Amino acid sequence: MPAEGFFDPDHRQLYTDLLRPPEGYRFEDAIATTYSLDFETALVIPTSIVFRDAENREEMLANPMALLEGVERMAGRLAIYCDRGMIKGARPDAARLMALYENTITEVSAPGGGAFHPKIWCVRFRSDTPDDFVRMRLGILSRNLTSDRSWDLCLCLDGVVGSTANPSNAPLERLLRKLPELANVATRPTAPVFLPALLKDLQRCHWELPLGATRVAFSVNGLGGDTWSLPKGERLAILSPFVSDQALTALRDGVPEENPCHLIARSEELDCLSPEVLGRFSVHTLDERATENDGEDNEARPSVELEGLHAKAYVVERRQRLQISIGSANATTPALLPQTAHKSNIEVMASLEGPISRMGGIDNVLFSESFSKLLAEYVPSDPPVNDDIRVAKRLLEKLRYEIARLALExxxxxxxxxxxxxxxxxxxxxxxxxxxxxxxxxRPLTHENTVGFDANAFLQGESASLDLGELALGELTRWLGLGLRHEPSGTQLHFTLGARLIGLPEGRDAAVLRAMIANSENFFRYLSLLLGTLGEGIFGTESTGEGQWARQLGRPGSSLLEPLVRALCQGGPELEQIDRLLQRLEDPTGGASIVPSEFLELWESFVPFVKTNNKKKKGRTR
Incomplete structure (x- = not known):
């Protein structure tokens, strides 16, 4: 991609593209960080890895069997870290499935009291050929793991793990190594099993540089040590939705006063700046008319729907060289000036650098024709007539932060x-x-009491515990839904917190599986997912009817018999997975099985081969 295309709104990349293996490779494992998260988006991630043809979020969410299979296969191979208190409220059906995924998500806090704000993906891929190099992919994003439709940026780098160390990766390695320690010490989970191996490969990974760049550097703020250096040069352009006077002043001081500096931010944030700081910049906002999509064909409009600015970038020209820095850091004091801030965030930034002759300059990289169409001159807004709601929101956000610090069991x-x-x-x-x-x-997120249980006495220390009702074993999850309400204004804030489960009964995961599959129709759909026989129609929601599945069971050319035989001949893991599934679907109370008797009769023909394969594999590992 040419450098000027980096900020082109017509050059889109799906979030799930980060996880697509290179040709001849397969997904191995990954670590991700995000500030905020919603369960629906988190569920789409493992499903998109397992089913590579899946690109439509809504289609995936409409097929709970596909989500279940994705979560089951990716358990133990993904680790996601997010800011504690910043998981959004969720529907009970999503929370129920997240019970199988709950060890994947760890809530953490910034040691400096600010936000845990980095947004990265570090992914490993292994080749189908054993002697090939391990490949890695690094995503440095401004986007959170949510369904937000704001305009964001992502730097995606592919690399090969070699035999020599790459010192430029040290800040990333330090951040990833530190992640497990950032969880609350009283409820801290164990670190991912694959983390040491991933870090070892990251130390020796060398990246392919894009955009005519000659070098890339990574920086982490908020963990002590070296931080991201504020750019200094002859010209500077800042793209940041959130801004503060102190941070902008520090950025502007790095450029000669006679040279123009460009600032693109949200209007409501610009309204809060002092006139003196605003006067030192050429200021723009996103033009709402340019980002709306009215459904009519209009070549002057961008081809994507945008809903506000969320991207962060700093572009500087210095001695005939261009530096583009992108990542999570807004132009605010907690993000950029941790040494002076009352609270400091954890942020991650990546800086690409190269000659202007190859990368271009600010005028044609940032202010290209396509991006300039999205911009409008900043016009100050009228001050709000009633500020009560804003004050109430700030109060609830402060309380959320305090509640999120609690270690809950x-x-x-x-x-x-x-x-x-x-x-x-x-x-x-x-x-x-x-x-x-x-x-x-x-409330427990899966509880039928969606209003929740009054927690005021518990949070104020007047009661040592809070009764949260009762649930069936298959509904049990560590996720709690919290709701704050400011009564005078009616302002509300909903979020999710994780608690450590104490005394978890045995068989919870199997009970969740039984509750999700629930009937023989879903059993056959799930079986087809295990066997990979639904093809491109995998995410369709049209039901074929339970009776039709059973009638097709043993016929030549049926949707299940042939793939069962093929799995047997190819010696893959499918038969073992089915055997394990059948064991987990057995009702421990002796109730009626959701597995049709016709299938169990057919399966008896395959059981001896499953046992034989297990013996062979055990023999090979001795």
Missing amino acids: LHCREEGDLVCLTLVSAGQALPIALPDNVTCSI
Whole structure:
């Protein structure tokens, strides 16, 4: 891609493209970081890895069997870290499936008291040929792991793991190594098993540079040590949705005052800046008319729907060289000036550098014709007439931050077929000072009580525990839904927190699996996913009917018999996976099986071969 295309809104990349293996390679494992997260988007990720033809988010979310298979296969091969308190509220059906995925997501906090804000993906791929090099892919993003449709940026680098170290990767390695320690010490989960091997390969990975760049450098703010150096040069352009006077002043001081500096930010943020700081920049915003899509053909409009600016980039010209820095850091004090900020964020930045003769300059890289169409001159807004809602939102955000610092434990107690849940605070957490006009509710995300249980007395230390009702074993999850409400204004804030499960009954994962599959129709669909027989129609929602599946079971050319025989002949893992599935679907109470008897009769013919293959594999590992 030419350098001027880097900020071209017509050059799109799907989020899931980061996880697509190169030709002849397969996905091995990955670590991701994000500030905020929603469960629906997190569920799409493993599904898109397993089913490479899946690109439509809505189609994937409409097929719970495909989501279930994706989560099952990717368990233990993905690790996602997000800022504690920044998981969005979720529907009960998504939360139920996330019970199988809950060890994949770890909530962490920045040691400097600010936001855990980096957005990266570090992915490993292995070749189908054993002697080939391991390949890696690095994504440095401004986008969170959510369904947000804002205009974002991503730098995607492919690399090969060699025999020599690459010192430029040291900041990334330090960040990834530190991640498990950033979780609350009282409820900290174990680090991913694959993390040491991934870090070892990252140390020796050498990246293919794009855009005519001659070097790339990585920086991490908020963990001590070296931080991202503010760009200094003859010209500077800043692309940042959020801004502050102090950070912009520090950035502007790096450029001679007689040279223009460009600033592109959100209008509501620009309204909060001092006139003195604004006067030192040429200021633009995204033109709302240019980012709206009215459904009519119009060549002057971009081909994508945009809903506001979220991208962060710093472009500087210095001595006939161009530097493009992108990543998570806004032009704010907690992000860029951690040494002076009351609270400092964890941020990650990547800087590409090369000669202007090859990369271009600010005028044709950032202010290209296609991107300039999205810009408008900044016009100050009228001050808000009523600021009560804004004040209420700030209050609820402050309370969210304080509640998210708590280490929560969810104690389980079996009573018959149900599990009673009690929430307690682990460690020495101080009571939360809730104002009289604010209420807080907490509920297990899968509980039928969607209003939640009154948590004010618990959070204020007046009660040592909070009864959260009872759930069936297949509904049990560590995820809690919290709701804050400012009564005078009606302002509400909903978010999700994870608790550590204490006394989790055995067989929970199998119970979730049984609850998700639920009937023989879904069993056959899931079986087809295991065998890879649904092809491009995998994400369709049209049902063929339970009886039709059974009638096709043993016929020549049926949708299941032939792939079962093919799996047997090829010696792959499918038959072992089916055998394990059948064991997990057995009802421990002796209830009726969701697996049709016709299939069990057919499966008896394959059982001896499964046992034989298991013996062979055990013999090879001795």
